[in-house]
Amino acid sequence: MYRSQRLALRYFTAAITLFGVMTAAGLLSALYYVEPSLLYNVFDFQMAKILHIDTLVIWLLMGFIGAVYWFLPKELGRETVGIALAEVLFWVFCAAVAVVAAVFILVQYGASNQFSMWFINQGRKYVEAPRWAAVGIVIVVLTFVYNVTMTAWRARKMTGVLWVLIIDLVPLTVLYLDAFPQMTNMSQDLYWWWWLVHMWVEATWEVLIGCLMAWSLMELMGTSRKIVEAWLYIEVMLVLGTGILGLGHHYFWIGTPQYWLGIGGFFSALEPLPLLGMVVHAVYDAGAHHMKTTNRPAFYWVLAEAFGNFIGAGIWGFMMTLPQINLYSHGTQWTVSHGHFAFWGAYGCGVIAMVYLVLQHTRGTTPLDSRAWKWSFALLNLGMLGMVGGLLVAGIAQAFYGRAQGGSTLQAFVVASENHWFQSGMYARLVFGILFSVGYVVLVYDLLAIGRRAAIAAPPQASVA
Amino acid sequence: MSPGGLIITAVLLGLFVAAGGAYGILYAAGQLRRSAPLARAAQGCYALQLLITLAVCLGSPLALPWKVFLAASAAAYGFIPPLMWRLLETMHRAGKEMRFP
Numbered sequence: 137m138y139r140s141q142r143l144a145l146r147y148f149t150a151a152i153t154l155f156g157v158m159t160a161a162g163l164l165s166a167l168y169y170v171e172p173s174l175l176y177n178v179f180d181f182q183m184a185k186i187l188h189i190d191t192l193v194i195w196l197l198m199g200f201i202g203a204v205y206w207f208l209p210k211e212l213g214r215e216t217v218g219i220a221l222a223e224v225l226f227w228v229f230c231a232a233v234a235v236v237a238a239v240f241i242l243v244q245y246g247a248s249n250q251f252s253m254w255f256i257n258q259g260r261k262y263v264e265a266p267r268w269a270a271v272g273i274v275i276v277v278l279t280f281v282y283n284v285t286m287t288a289w290r291a292r293k294m295t296g297v298l299w300v301l302i303i304d305l306v307p308l309t310v311l312y313l314d315a316f317p318q319m320t321n322m323s324q325d326l327y328w329w330w331w332l333v334h335m336w337v338e339a340t341w342e343v344l345i346g347c348l349m350a351w352s353l354m355e356l357m358g359t360s361r362k363i364v365e366a367w368l369y370i371e372v373m374l375v376l377g378t379g380i381l382g383l384g385h386h387y388f389w390i391g392t393p394q395y396w397l398g399i400g401g402f403f404s405a406l407e408p409l410p411l412l413g414m415v416v417h418a419v420y421d422a423g424a425h426h427m428k429t430t431n432r433p434a435f436y437w438v439l440a441e442a443f444g445n446f447i448g449a450g451i452w453g454f455m456m457t458l459p460q461i462n463l464y465s466h467g468t469q470w471t472v473s474h475g476h477f478a479f480w481g482a483y484g485c486g487v488i489a490m491v492y493l494v495l496q497h498t499r500g501t502t503p504l505d506s507r508a509w510k511w512s513f514a515l516l517n518l519g520m521l522g523m524v525g526g527l528l529v530a531g532i533a534q535a536f537y538g539r540a541q542g543g544s545t546l547q548a549f550v551v552a553s554e555n556h557w558f559q560s561g562m563y564a565r566l567v568f569g570i571l572f573s574v575g576y577v578v579l580v581y582d583l584l585a586i587g588r589r590a591a592i593a594a595p596p597q598a599s600v601a
Numbered sequence: 602m603s604p605g606g607l608i609i610t611a612v613l614l615g616l617f618v619a620a621g622g623a624y625g626i627l628y629a630a631g632q633l634r635r636s637a638p639l640a641r642a643a644q645g646c647y648a649l650q651l652l653i654t655l656a657v658c659l660g661s662p663l664a665l666p667w668k669v670f671l672a673a674s675a676a677a678y679g680f681i682p683p684l685m686w687r688l689l690e691t692m693h694r695a696g697k698e699m700r701f702p
Contacts, residue, residue: 363692416685419629455615540604
């Protein structure tokens with residue numbers, strides 16, 4: 137096994153650990169909605185939420201980085217350039233995440249000054265990590281980009297997937313720099329901040345997961361390179377074509393020009409079309425292989441990724457993306473429902489699929505199967521479906537009573553929050569959140585145990601670099 | 602937009618994409634299994650999507666350009682699964698096995 141692949145295993149371990157932190161913080165956030173005085177002035181809702189959404193970004197990012205470090209040597213037939221530095225930076229990254237989490241939990245917030253921004257909280261949603269940690273993230277990502285690019289350069293080899301990946305890593309890195317400016321004009325600040333959030337989630341990350349899925353399909357189903365690369369180009373064209381200007385569907389209530397609402401509505405309404413194509417492709421691939429594979433967990437998580445992406449981003453997104461609906465639904469639990477489903481479908485399922493894919497190699501087990509993965513698959517997906525269902529009901533109640541009927545006043549907000557539909561939705565979210573958490577525990581158990589017994593019975597041949 | 606109109610329109614828009622997705626899945630499954638019932642079910646889902654489009658166009662408070670856009674989208678949904686299927690078959694026929702080194 138290459139050192140790069142050993143590093144990938146560390147990244148996956150860190151990712152799955154942070155997935156757990158995210159789940160715990162999410163469960164706590166859900167509890168506040170049914171018990172608002174919980175931990176009042178000790179650990180308030182906003183801190184649990186920050187932990188929840190920041191660990192969401194970091195666990196997925198670590199999963200992506202891990203997957204690239206795993207596939208890169210296989211793709212190029214050589215060790216990753218700068219692997220020693222990458223190994224050091226992995227530990228620096230983990231230590232930084234731990235320190236930032238400790239500061240969020242123990243210090244929480246400070247005065248509105250430069251010290252707080254540098255050492256406590258930068259103050260931008262999703263990228264709250266203090267400035268020193270944000271600089272660290274830039275260094276880690278730049279090193280990662282350098283390693284990937286230089287490995288291809290030294291190997292004197294470039295594949296279609298690698299081209300797409302390397303080109304994609306440039307905007308992915310540059311967009312993160314949007315976390316840095318200090319603007320005093322709130323409209324300008326939010327205008328640029330959305331570039332970071334939207335272009336990551338609905339553009340550069342989509343392309344990145346597309347590259348990883350391309351490698352996964354070659355590995356998992358033996359699909360030919362020509363096919364996955366042709367499909368990747370089509371996907372990139374469609375996703376970027378619809379995704380980039382879909383940015384406008386976030387520009388509500390922040391003082392941006394009105395024309396953005398039409399542009400955003402139009403392009404984001406086109407987004408389900410490429411997703412429909414992906415679903416047809418998933419059915420084709422599943423049928424072409426008669427649902428037979430030596431790695432059923434990875435196969436099913438890949439299918440969950442295709443369908444989850446379509447339902448979460450496509451159906452849930454289209455429900456509320458046209459400006460006349462978005463005007464009312466924006467910022468309610470309805471949006472939260474869509475966000476949960478889309479993140480889970482597009483990225484969460486994909487990262488879990490790749491972890492199983494890699495485990496088959498490290499455990500040397502064929503076929504890779506267990507009972508536990510089925511339980512975790514069912515519990516996690518059922519838990520997620522229940523959560524997004526509960527949030528949808530709560531969000532619709534908010535849009536109906538608080539926005540459309542009540543006129544978006546503070547009084548209307550309170551009335552909507554006391555409405556039984558809203559409260560039932562939040563209870564449902566909590567119950568299904570617990571189910572999801574149980575699914576996470578089973579997943580961790582399975583990742584630790586799957587294939588080990590078979591591997592002990594028949595030790596694998598030593599893998600070679 | 603009235604509160605009731607808001608909810609009904611949003612639900613119809615969600616169902617619009619859901620029906621399109623069901624059409625795509627059933628179409629692909631029908632082609633895979635060469636099954637006439639699945640193909641008919643796919644057509645049924647697409648017909649449902651067209652009905653939803655009609656309902657939104659006639660009954661929802663959406664502005665006219667969005668209704669036109671929705672009608673055009675519904676037409677696109679009709680073409681995407683067969684086109685995608687043909688493309689996939691062509692790619693797989695032409696695809697030379699070239700896996701990881």
